[in-house]
Amino acid sequence: MSDKPASFIPAATPATWLGVMGGGQLGRMFAHAAQAMGFKVAVLEPARDCPAGHAADHLLCAGYTDAAALDELAEQCVAITTEFENVPAQSLARLAQKRFVAPSAACVSIAQDRIEEKRFFTEAAAASGVLPAPNQTIASHADIDAIPDALLPGILKTVRLGYDGKGQVRVKTREDVRAAFDGMQGVTCILEKMLPLAYEVSVLAARGDDGKAVVYPIAENVHRDGILFTTTVPGPNVSAECAHKAQAAALALIAKLGYVGVLCIEFFVLQDGSLVVNEMAPRPHNSGHYTIDACITSQFAQQVRAMARLPLGDVRQHSPAVMLNILGDLWFENGSEQAREPAWDKVLALPGANLHLYGKDDARRGRKMGHVTFVATTIQQAQDSFRAACAILGIAA
Ligand code: ATP
Ligand code: MG
Numbered sequence: 001m002s003d004k005p006a007s008f009i010p011a012a013t014p015a016t017w018l019g020v021m022g023g024g025q026l027g028r029m030f031a032h033a034a035q036a037m038g039f040k041v042a043v044l045e046p047a048r049d050c051p052a053g054h055a056a057d058h059l060l061c062a063g064y065t066d067a068a069a070l071d072e073l074a075e076q077c078v079a080i081t082t083e084f085e086n087v088p089a090q091s092l093a094r095l096a097q098k099r100f101v102a103p104s105a106a107c108v109s110i111a112q113d114r115i116e117e118k119r120f121f122t123e124a125a126a127a128s129g130v131l132p133a134p135n136q137t138i139a140s141h142a143d144i145d146a147i148p149d150a151l152l153p154g155i156l157k158t159v160r161l162g163y164d165g166k167g168q169v170r171v172k173t174r175e176d177v178r179a180a181f182d183g184m185q186g187v188t189c190i191l192e193k194m195l196p197l198a199y200e201v202s203v204l205a206a207r208g209d210d211g212k213a214v215v216y217p218i219a220e221n222v223h224r225d226g227i228l229f230t231t232t233v234p235g236p237n238v239s240a241e242c243a244h245k246a247q248a249a250a251l252a253l254i255a256k257l258g259y260v261g262v263l264c265i266e267f268f269v270l271q272d273g274s275l276v277v278n279e280m281a282p283r284p285h286n287s288g289h290y291t292i293d294a295c296i297t298s299q300f301a302q303q304v305r306a307m308a309r310l311p312l313g314d315v316r317q318h319s320p321a322v323m324l325n326i327l328g329d330l331w332f333e334n335g336s337e338q339a340r341e342p343a344w345d346k347v348l349a350l351p352g353a354n355l356h357l358y359g360k361d362d363a364r365r366g367r368k369m370g371h372v373t374f375v376a377t378t379i380q381q382a383q384d385s386f387r388a389a390c391a392i393l394g395i396a397a
Contacts, residue, residue, distance in 0.1 A: 012078040012308035014038025019077030019099075020052060021045075021064060021091065022084030025358040025368065026284050026300075027052030029292070030083055033300035039308070044073050051358040052083065064091050074098040079307045081261060085111055085282055086161055102209070102260035102307040103282045110257070111282040114159045114190045121253075121277050128252040129245065130267065130277045134193040144177050153194045156180045158187050164227045164366075170194070196271045199237045200278075202287040203250040206262045206302045209309050214302075215250050216295065216315045218243040219287045221266075227366065230386070231287045231323040233294065234379055237269070245275050253280070261306045262299050264288055286325065286368070293354045293373040294321035319352075320379035322386040326370040330393055331363035339363050346392045350385040352376045 012018065018034050020027045023045025031041040031052055043056040046063050053059040058076070062069030064087050071094075073080060079100040082092065085108060092105035110116045121132045136151060137159075138144060156177055158167035169180035171191070181189055200221045207213040220235020221228055250265045257263075264285030266278040288299040297305075297313025305312055331339040347353055357370035374385040390397035 011310050012039070016040070017042055017057075017077040018304065018307065019044065019073045019080035019095075020056075021073075021080065021082040021087040021095075023047060023050030023052040023056075023059070024083060025051045025370075026083035028055045028358055029289075029298075029356070030081070030284065030300045030303055031055040031057075033298060034304045037301070037304055039304065042073055042076050044069055049361075051360060054359050064088055067094070070094050071098075079309075081283075081303060081307045082108060083283055100209075100307065100309070103263070104258075104260065107257050107259045107263075108282045111280050112160060114157060114162070114279070115188075117279060118190070120257075124253055124256045127256055128249040128277070130249045130275050132192075132277050133195050133268070136191050138177065138181055138189040138191050141178065141181075144174060144181060147174060147177065147191060151191055151193045152177075154191045155194055156184075156189050156191050158184055158189055160187070166226070168226065195268055195276060198269045198271045198273070199235070200266065200268055201235060201238060201242070201246055202231075202264055202266045202285065203246045204262060204264050204285065204288045204291070204299055205247075205250040205254045206299075206306055206312055206315075207254045207259050208306055208312050209260050211255075212312060213251055213254055214312050214315045215247045216288065216291060216299070217317045218246050219290065221287050225366070227327065227368075228286045228325055230325070231290055231321075232379070232383070233290055233317060233321050236379070239273075242269055242273070242275065249275070249277065253277075262288070262303045286371075287323075289356070289371050290321040290323040290373050291315075291317075292356070293375050294319045319375035319377070320382050321373055321375045322379075322382045323371055323373045324386055324389060324395075325368060326357070326372060326393075327365070328363035328367035328369050329365045330369070330395070332365070334394075342393055347372060347389050350374070350388050350392075352382060352385050353389065 017040045019042045028051040040057040042058040043052045044060040089105040089109035118132045153172045156169045171177045204216040219231045219233045222230045264281040268276040284299040292298040330342045352375040354373045374382045376382040387397045
């Protein structure tokens with residue numbers, strides 16, 4: 001499913017330009033990694049004041065479907081990637097007529113659509129050994145009437161554009177589904193059975209244009225209010241068998257897609273120990289931020305290597321790690337509307353603390369402002385620093 005231009009393009013050499021669609025924090029950290037290797041980075045993003053724009057060597061301030069801007073990006077860059085999974089697939093396809101684009105429009109468009117994504121997971125189950133949650137497409141009231149009782153209670157999710165738990169409603173009854181569907185402004189949804197989760201994990205994999213693939217250690221994720229709260233690697237609940245199964249599934253899925261670049265796959269581990277595939281992100285992922293401080297090759301450096309058709313890097317983890325997401329809520333003391341800066345000096349005094357802030361001026365509740373990764377010789381020590389940071393920052397650990 002690649003959109004390769006017909007002619008062969010050699011590996012990119014540092015000092016040439018790499019392009020990114022999207023100007024968020026993932027693009028910013030991508031730019032840092034690419035620049036560290038000597039590349040120059042161009043970002044295409046409609047908002048002038050954006051995290052990646054401040055880091056990029058060039059910001060093309062334009063809409064994601066602006067044909068002239070896309071052509072300019074393709075002109076300037078030897079290869080182009082995306083940091084934002086909702087970039088229209090047609091824009092990636094247009095870029096791919098001129099330049100190497102990784103991941104391809106075809107792969108990104110599967111991940112953009114929960115129905116396509118679940119169809120892909122189901123079709124690939126023989127190879128991957130994992131299935132998605134039981135589900136049904138809800139495009140009309142007739143679909144709601146036809147829901148099998150076994151799908152309830154469930155979660156109604158919009159098929160497109162959901163993230164951080166947005167575009168999701170938990171439903172117990174058919175009436176709940178009807179009310180939730182009516183509240184979604186007529187967009188097509190998918191109803192998923194609510195599964196008894198024991199815990200959640202994600203697996204980052206990367207694949208080169210030559211078909212070689214690598215897989216990072218499995219990460220255990222805790223969400224709060226639908227937003228990733230922590231990622232712990234090695235995860236305290238993860239068994240060797242579960243890790244092996246999830247990693248094998250990720251490698252099977254990335255191969256089946258013919259994907260080039262970094263791909264993150266989220267899984268549920270159920271109370272009976274079984275593994276269910278949830279969704280995939282066609283890009284570096286929040287749960288992979290720990291790789292910056294804890295692995296030989298970060299997920300962003302890996303993305304650079306894959307899109308530049310350079311050899312993939314070592315995925316080995318050298319330090320146990322806990323990643324804590326920093327949300328805008330921390331800028332506001334309980335009940336106060338007056339923003340203040342969190343006590344970074346105290347957090348940075350903790351052993352193994354690495355602070356990453358995304359350069360966003362406007363702290364808002366629920367907005368991802370940065371993350372802190374605690375690395376140590378043992379996971380217990382990393383967790384100790386994490387708990388101490390929570391106490392400093394006023395977060396219930
Ligand atoms: P992301 O921020 O990862 O893009 P998202 O908004 O796309 O998230 P999901 O990953 O589908 O949404 O769901 C968010 C969270 O809701 C999951 O991490 C999980 O905790 C819970 N969840 C989602 N689907 C189910 C399910 N079928 N059964 C139980 N819990 C679920
Ligand atoms: Mg998710």
